[in-house]
Amino acid sequence: MNTSIPSKQGTSRTTAQWQSADAAHFLHPFTDFQALAKKGSRVITRADNIWLWDSEGHKILDAMSGLWCVNVGYGQKKLIDAATRQLGQLPFYNAFFQTATEPAIELAELLAEIAPASFQHVFFTSSGSEANDTNVRMVRRYWDLLGAPARQVIISRKNAYHGSTMAGASLGGMAGMHAQGGLPIPGIVHIEQPYWFENAPAGLSRDDFGLLAASWLEDKIREVGADKVAAFIGEPVQGAGGVIVPPATYWPEIQRICRRHDILLISDEVITGFGRTGRWFGCETQGFEPDLMTFAKGVTSGYVPLGGVMVGERVARVLIDQGGEFTHGYTYSGHPVACAVAVANLRLVRELGLVERVRTDVGPYLAQAFERLGRHPLVGETQTCGLMGALLLVKDKAGGDGRGTPFEAERDIGMVCRGHCFANGLIMRAVGDRMIIAPPLVITREQIDEMAALIGRCLDLTLADAQRQGWI
Ligand code: PXG
Secondary structure, X not given: OOOOOOOOOOOOOOHHHHHHHHHHHOOOOOOOHHHHHHHOOOOEEEEEEOEEEEOOOOEEEEOOHHHHOOOOOEOOHHHHHHHHHHHHHOOOOOOOOOOOOHHHHHHHHHHHHHOOOOEEEEEEEOOHHHHHHHHHHHHHHHHHHOOOOXXXXXXXXXXXXXXXXXXXXXXXXXXXXXXXXOOOOOOEEEEOOOOHHHHOOOOOOHHHHHHHHXXXXXXXXXXXXXXXXXXXXXXXXXXXXXXXXXXXXXXXXXXXXXXXXXXXXXXXXXXXXXXOOOOOOHHHHHOOOOOEEEEOHHHOOOOOOOEEEEEEHHHHHHHHHHOXXXXXXXXXXXXXXXXXXXXXXXXXXXXXXXXXXXXXXXHHXXXXXXXXXXXXXXXXXXXXXXXXXXXXXXXXOOOOOOOOEOOOHHHOHHHHHHHHHHHOOEEOEEEOOEEEEOOOOOOOHHHHHHHXXXXXXXXXXHHHHHHHOOOO
């Protein structure tokens, strides 16, 4: 019999005991193992709506929806019931060998219904990374079948995030990731990102910069040779890169360039999918029509792992009509429990009208709140798109050529600010000097006010630190 007495938070060990077992055995993702072992993890024990509680009983506002995924918020009974029901009825069966399960079929049908009309097919994976690996194999297979096997190269962007597998990390443009393990793999090349603050020449309007940044794709296509390029991949709004919303001119021009050179266009919707930007998919908000879409995270609101690729008609027709066997797939492609949760989740998103709510209500409300935060002396620019937002911390708002003077990199001002968020019951991400949020889509206006007040307080504390240290 287990005689240990639960602590007041209802867990069976003290925080120190959890931390010591964690340090002894658990290698965390994207973590300096030694530094974390010394410091000790924060142990999250339960959650409800937009709130988390840690093992010390602290209540925390989760402005990151877990990791950009808990779109319907925590504790949704319909998702819990769907998982429980499916676990009881059929916890697993595969989709290999000419079999299928009911939830996987139902989800494929539902995804085809909510996606833009040209998307009638889906390939399931368990994560966004696996889905992007699928994209690499699928687009190369497509060109092979069309008698153009030389079309192998995939063009992506610096500071993109497309996952952590060999192909996912290669498609991504994170220098720190490429520095480990001999990446990128062959056949993946990168162009500069459409980040106005860092990459726009002085004096250029945002719209003109959007066209310029898109033209870098055409330059790269010419350099590689169009007959060698399979696809271009991008996030409609860069997420992990710092919530970088491109100028409105960017994506339509990217689409024109892809069409001009007959290159497939992949929209990585892992973060932007399922309502985050105020449409079902981010490409709809940004005004382009991709050939393939990567999804994960919000498809189940993160309750269980699931990802996949939505395959548009252009690619689907070739793979289906003249493809023969596509030698690719995972044990958990179409996992019945994951698919059952996804079906319940997407129905709930519909029932609650969350996509519309982001577009017409809480999205614009967040934009206003961020505009006000933009008046803070530390904030150089603010950007939002639906329920994604970024605040750029600068040393001098009026400096530079009007865009603001950045802090010296060694100040790590984003981490200073993130520390204050941690200590004040708010989870925000720091990407360099950009402080970013992506709260659950169920967040209310009152909760946005509460979040903005917390952000304001953390900005004040950060400013006080910077002044005390003589950084400004
Ligand atoms: N594409 C995009 C656009 C993503 O944001 C992936 C692919 C990979 O998905 P999986 O499920 O394999 O993780 C992602 C994941 C961060 C952070 O700190 C972002 C992600 C993952 C982990 C951390 O912002 N995005």
